[in-house]
Amino acid sequence: MLIKKPDSIKSSEITSESVYLNRRHFMRGALGTAALLATGAANAIPEYEVEKDLPIYRGPDWLQQKIRASERNGQYVTDEKLTPYFHVMSYNNFYEFGTGKKDPARHAQDFNTDPWKVEISGEVGKPGVYNLEDLVKPHLLEERIYRLRCVEAWSMVVPWVGLSLGDLLKKFEPTSKAKYVEFTTLFDPEQMPGQRSRFSTLEWPYVEGLRIDEAMHPLTMLAVGVYGNALPPQNGAPLRLVVPWKYGFKSIKSIVRIRLTDKMPKTTWNQMAPQEYGFYSNVNPAVDHPRWSQASERRLPSSLFNPNRIDTLPFNGYAEEVAELYRGMDLKKWY
Amino acid sequence: MAMAKTKSKWLGYAEWWLVFLLPLVPLGLLTYNAWIFNLGADPAQEIVHETGIWAINLLWTTLAITPLRRIFKFSWPMRYRRMLGLYTLFYAVVHLLAFATFILGWRWDLLLKELVERPYIVVGAAALLLLIPLGVTSTRGMQRRLGRNWLRLHKLVYPIALLVMVHIIWQIRSDFGEQLMYGAILSMLLGSRVYFYLQKKVRVMQAARAA
Numbered sequence: 001m002l003i004k005k006p007d008s009i010k011s012s013e014i015t016s017e018s019v020y021l022n023r024r025h026f027m028r029g030a031l032g033t034a035a036l037l038a039t040g041a042a043n044a045i046p047e048y049e050v051e052k053d054l055p056i057y058r059g060p061d062w063l064q065q066k067i068r069a070s071e072r073n074g075q076y077v078t079d080e081k082l083t084p085y086f087h088v089m090s091y092n093n094f095y096e097f098g099t100g101k102k103d104p105a106r107h108a109q110d111f112n113t114d115p116w117k118v119e120i121s122g123e124v125g126k127p128g129v130y131n132l133e134d135l136v137k138p139h140l141l142e143e144r145i146y147r148l149r150c151v152e153a154w155s156m157v158v159p160w161v162g163l164s165l166g167d168l169l170k171k172f173e174p175t176s177k178a179k180y181v182e183f184t185t186l187f188d189p190e191q192m193p194g195q196r197s198r199f200s201t202l203e204w205p206y207v208e209g210l211r212i213d214e215a216m217h218p219l220t221m222l223a224v225g226v227y228g229n230a231l232p233p234q235n236g237a238p239l240r241l242v243v244p245w246k247y248g249f250k251s252i253k254s255i256v257r258i259r260l261t262d263k264m265p266k267t268t269w270n271q272m273a274p275q276e277y278g279f280y281s282n283v284n285p286a287v288d289h290p291r292w293s294q295a296s297e298r299r300l301p302s303s304l305f306n307p308n309r310i311d312t313l314p315f316n317g318y319a320e321e322v323a324e325l326y327r328g329m330d331l332k333k334w335y
Numbered sequence: 336m337a338m339a340k341t342k343s344k345w346l347g348y349a350e351w352w353l354v355f356l357l358p359l360v361p362l363g364l365l366t367y368n369a370w371i372f373n374l375g376a377d378p379a380q381e382i383v384h385e386t387g388i389w390a391i392n393l394l395w396t397t398l399a400i401t402p403l404r405r406i407f408k409f410s411w412p413m414r415y416r417r418m419l420g421l422y423t424l425f426y427a428v429v430h431l432l433a434f435a436t437f438i439l440g441w442r443w444d445l446l447l448k449e450l451v452e453r454p455y456i457v458v459g460a461a462a463l464l465l466l467i468p469l470g471v472t473s474t475r476g477m478q479r480r481l482g483r484n485w486l487r488l489h490k491l492v493y494p495i496a497l498l499v500m501v502h503i504i505w506q507i508r509s510d511f512g513e514q515l516m517y518g519a520i521l522s523m524l525l526g527s528r529v530y531f532y533l534q535k536k537v538r539v540m541q542a543a544r545a546a
Contacts, residue, residue: 087376099510102375154377199512272509291505293452296445298438300376304369307379307440 043071045143045161048228050085057237059230060114062133067161067225070141076219077145080299083156087301089232093150094253095202096185096192097234104234107193111233113254118239122182122259125173132238136224138171139163143228144221149283149316151247155297160242161225166216174212174260181215182265183208183241184257201272208252209265209279210243211325219244219321222255245315245322247281278335282326283316287335354415358422361389362429379437386433387459390426391499393419395520398496402527417473420492424470427463455505462498465491496521 045067050056058064094104097111116132141161149155169181187205189195195204214220221242224231231237236253243250249269259265269277276290285295294312302308315322326334365385368374374381397419403409439445449456469489471477478485500521503514 083376091376095509099508101377154380156376197510197512199515200510201507202509288452291453291455293448295448298377298379302377302379302437304378304382304437307438309440309442309445 043074045070045072045228048085048159050227054086054089055232057230057232059225059238060133062137063224063230063238066136066141067229070143070161070225073142073144078147078157080147080157082145082159083300085227088156088158088226089235091300092234093152093248094194094234094236095200096194096204096206096254098194099200103194105232108233111191111237111254113233113238116238116256118255119257120172120259121257122261123175123178124169124260125175127172132224135168135239136163139167141224146221146242146244147316148242148244148248148251149297149312151249151277151281151289151294153292153294153297153312154302155299155310155316157299159227160221160223161228162221162223162242164218165220165222165241166218168222169215169258169260177262178260179212179262180260180264181210181212182257182259182261183210183252183255184259185252186254186256202268203271205256206252206268207265208241208250209267210250211264212260213325214243214322217322217325219318245282245318247283249277250281280326280331280334282322282331282335283312284314284331284335285312286314287332354418358389358393358419358426361385362426379433382433382437383430386426386430390423390430391503391517393423393426394492394496394499395517395524397423398492398521398524402524405531406527421470421473424466427466431460431463455502458498458505459502462495462502465495465498469495493525496525 059067090105091101092104093101094108097104097107114132117129118132118135119129121127141163143159143161145157145159147155148158165181185206186192187195189204194200210220221244223236223240223242224238226232226235231240233254236251236255239255240253241251241255250267264279267277267279269281270279283294288294296309297312299308299310313319365374365382369378369382372378397416400412400416400419403412435441435446439449450460451457469491472481472485472488481488500514500518503517504511507514
């Protein structure tokens with residue numbers, strides 16, 4: 001008989017779970033390379049192969065269309081291996097959804113990110129509350145591959161989809177008094193269990209900020225997607241900042257307000273522990289966090305056979321692009 | 336009569352094996368999940384964290400045995416105090432080895448740097464160092480040989496527990512719920528000892544006055 005009945009399959013023929021998962025592990029390693037090779041058209045975003053059992057976040061229709069029409073920015077690529085999608089979407093610091101690395105993926109799945117409004121206020125000619133769609137639509141989205149260095153001394157390589165923050169800000173006509181940009185994350189304790197925790201020393205909502213020249217720098221990005229799809233909620237959907245030369249916590253997630261101001265914003269971690277987290281928080285191997293060294297980092301995923309430890313570079317390897325922003329500043333003082 | 340005796344003996348064995356095997360479950364699960372690559376993007380961190388948490392859980396359990404006897408007159412766990420203490424040492428050693436192997440890759444330069452720059456590691460290492468003599472002197476023979484000094488030596492477990500508290504408090508980034516829970520339990524465990532110590536003192540004083 002050609003077609004076997006299920007009960008005639010010997011248990012020895014069934015791939016054991018561990019072998020199956022081993023294969024998955026192997027595939028994960030291979031995917032990054034395959035993704036790079038698959039780049040067909042000159043600037044099109046490659047078709048990322050994602051394991052079948054992983055959730056993909058497509059986002060609203062208009063965003064799908066924007067992402068489909070997006071192009072890879074050839075200036076911001078790297079030959080470093082991408083951190084597999086699985087790890088990018090399951091290993092997150094997003095304290096609004098819990099302090100464990102797996103908490104955000106666990107608790108953010110029902111997070112409502114559509115419709116989404118963003119308030120743009122302060123020192124701009126056209127303040128207002130805008131639909132995310134209206135903010136994003138006028139721009140051609142692009143994919144950029146950036147290194148992400150967490151202050152906890154681990155790092156990833158992530159293909160984001162989004163636009164330059166500066167391009168967006170210009171449309172709202174910043175005034176000459178706009179010296180800083182302040183970003184605020186959604187405050188919604190009902191959806192964000194971390195904001196209900198009684199044992200957190202962080203003040204909500206989460207606030208981050210940049211100096212205006214940092215915000216206008218072409219590397220600074222507002223991301224709406226990752227790995228060729230919309231952002232997963234645990235990665236800061238539907239709109240997040242990506243500032244690749246600063247520690248990860250500067251790249252604020254799920255933004256609801258962008259305010260331009262003449263005063264240095266009071267950023268969350270800096271307010272909680274100013275001696276540990278500076279306003280600038282540029283990646284700097286020469287300035288240690290008081291409780292750990294920043295000289296090296298572990299590139300994730302690491303394995304038990306190899307900690308994958310690499311030296312941390314000044315400005316996370318983007319010194320050529322951004323070092324001039326800080327010329328004349330004592331970076332030990334302005335950490 | 337003889338039947339009852341063999342039965343209780345058999346139950347005793349079963350109990351011993353249960354208590355012996357139970358503390359190995361977390362390590363077993365961790366090993367299994369590492370084997371099937373189910374520990375996420377940073378398996379090293381996960382292993383170091385879990386083994387550390389279980390060293391603490393076991394230390395706190397060990398410290399709970401005497402108060403259990405004094406307050407609730409539960410005396411049978413006394414038989415397992417040494418075993419649990421040794422398991423604490425075991426998990427602490429695995430914790431350190433996992434840190435040195437999986438996080439540092441045995442780079443001695445990094446190890447030295449980390450020891451100097453991360454004070455919580457120094458405190459944790461001190462706690463582990465102090466645990467070693469307790470483990471070494473845990474045998475009956477050593478107990479007999481050391482006599483009264485054995486008890487004195489094993490009072491080290493209190494500073495060890497406090498060092499462990501500092502070790503975890505210095506790692507707080509923003510949420511201190513876990514540290515609060517361990518701190519509260521430890522305060523009860525140590526508080527009961529202070530209470531019984533003072534009670535004993537009062538009794539001795541009263542006896543002296545009566546005489």
